[in-house]
Amino acid sequence: MKGQKIAILGLQWGDEGKGKVVSYFAKDYDWIVRFSGGPNAGHTVYYGGKRFIHHLLPSFSKDNSSQKLLIGSGVLIDLEVLKEEVESVSKIISNVKDRLYIDKKANLILEYHKIVDELSERLKGNKAIGTTKRGVGPAQADKINRIGVRIEDLENEKLLLEKLEMNIRMKKELWKDEKMDSLDSKKIMDSLLKTAEFFKDNFKSSIDYRDEILNSSVLFEGTQGLLLDIDFGTYPYVTSTSCSSGGISQGTGLANLKLDKIYGVLKAYTTRVGEGPFPTEDKTERGEKLRKVGGEFGATTGRPRRCGWLDLLLLRYAVRYSGVDSLVLTKADILNGIEKIPVCVAYEIDGKRYEDIDDMGLLLTNKIKPIYEYMDGWKDLKDVNFEKYVRFLEDQLGVSIEVVSTGPETNDVFFRV
Structure with a gap:
């Protein structure tokens, strides 16, 4: 080690x-x-x-x-x-x-980023991303736009105040809103420096x-x-x-x-929070049962997660672009007792069958029909059918599943030989 x-x-x-x-x-x-x-x-x-x-x-x-x-x-x-x-x-x-x-070079998320996040989502209407409204996107945009506030800026109050004043002035001009109009750069700086004092040695x-x-x-x-x-x-x-x-x-x-x-960590089924394509989403009572049994509610927002089945096309894509060489399978125990478990092995789009995908733009069409193979379910993770499921995934993904998580506690895992 x-x-x-x-x-x-x-x-x-x-x-x-x-x-x-x-x-x-x-x-x-x-x-x-x-x-x-x-x-x-x-x-x-x-x-x-x-x-x-x-x-x-x-x-x-x-x-x-x-x-x-x-x-x-x-x-x-x-x-x-x-x-x-x-x-x-x-x-x-x-x-x-x-x-x-x-790291002192890290950029900070400030009050105005959260306001911009909220306003931006509102203006997008039915095209909203479904962000957590934590200000991450706007803070990253400021970083790329070279106007972000870094931790190292806290060491120079004059520079810090100038940066805050510039940012607030720009955002007030771009975003006409009560919350934005009420922002005061000096108050934001004082609050920021007070919190930063807690981390001065870090x-x-x-x-x-x-x-x-x-x-x-x-x-x-x-x-x-x-x-x-x-x-x-x-x-x-x-x-x-x-x-x-x-x-x-x-x-x-x-x-x-x-x-x-x-x-690479993958769940034995699939979930998504917020908007966006989800070809294997199950909007029936089966999906609702997955949500309840799996406790599928966002850890950050508390929002109910959209639930569905494993999608081998997207997983192969993810394996390819992430460079993983070993897999960890989680929450397979949530599927205990299900008689037949669907696994998406292909898409049908405009009458054409796809067994692999590299263009994420294809997912933005509403014409995707997932094609499923149904695997025999298992009573528990010692069941031979679960091992068959794991081997099927390994064959399809070309990567071994080294570790299986069996529950929420840290040590609820086993290594496959």
């Missing part, structure tokens, strides 16, 4: 159970690193039998008290949200804050940790899933940052990084 570096990534539209998987593997690693996303992520983990939802804090191990945590420059940070998370988990594990590193330059990370064992924790990736997902119904392994170097500054293994 010494010096080993792995990544754990989602292969669907997020909510695959990555937080629990990361928490399980984490005990063997010196560093846990978040490299992209923002507080729109919601990774559910259990410490001491208590449930926590990490939006920004890496999903660390409670059994490794020397483990260090890094939030890289590619993460969009809401300091208020992060402070609440650290304070909450510190009631169970006392030294979390002492082990936390936050803000670091990459030079402070780069060499140590390169010589340590590291687990890189992905957010959302490949199908939400800004470049490779079901655009425009995607998130604003990278969800693939390609985002790791960009979001950490660790150039020429070599990963020993990339785990």
Whole structure:
């Protein structure tokens, strides 16, 4: 394990159970690193039998008290949200804050980003993305537009105030709204600096940790899933940052990084939060039962997730673009007792059969008819039919399923021989 570096990534539209998987593997690693996303992520983990939802804090191990945590420059940070998370988990594990590193180059999510997020969704009408309204997209837009506020800007109050004044002036001109008109740059700065004081010992330059990370064992924790990736997902119904392994170097500054293994996490069925195409969505009572039994409600928003069946075309696409070389299957126990389990093996579009897909634009048509193969169900995960299901998935995806999650607790897993 010494010096080993792995990544754990989602292969669907997020909510695959990555937080629990990361928490399980984490005990063997010196560093846990978040490299992209923002507080729109919601990774559910259990410490001491208590449930926590990490939006920004890496999903660390409670059994490794020397483990260090890094939030890289590619993460969009809401300091208020992060402070609440650290304070909450510190009631169970006392030294979390002492082990936390936050890259100074990370961009901040501020009050006006959340207002823009809400207004933007409203104006899109029936074309709304269905964002979490956490301000992630607008903050990323400011970053790309070179007007974002970075953590390092907090060290220079004059510069910080100038940046805030410019941003608020621009946004008031673009967005005519009461909430935007009420914003005061000085009040925002004072509130921001007060919260930042809590993290004054945690803000670091990459030079402070780069060499140590390169010589340590590291687990890189992905957010959302490949199908939400800004470049490779079901655009425009995607998130604003990278969800693939390609985002790791960009979001950490660790150039020429070599990963020993990339785990892809997939759920035994499929869910999606928000708008966008979902060819295998089941809007019948079967889908509703999946939602209830699987507890499929958004960890960030509480919204009910749309539920459906496994889609092999999208999974093959995700495997191809994420570069995974091993799989983790989660929530197969939710399917216990179902007599026949549908798996989508092809699409029919305008009378033509597709067994593979590379153009995400095809998903934007309403003419997709999923073609299913029905697998024999299982009573429990020791049932021979479950093993047949797993082998079928391995054959179809061309990657081995190394780990199976059997429940919500961190240690509810087994490795397949």
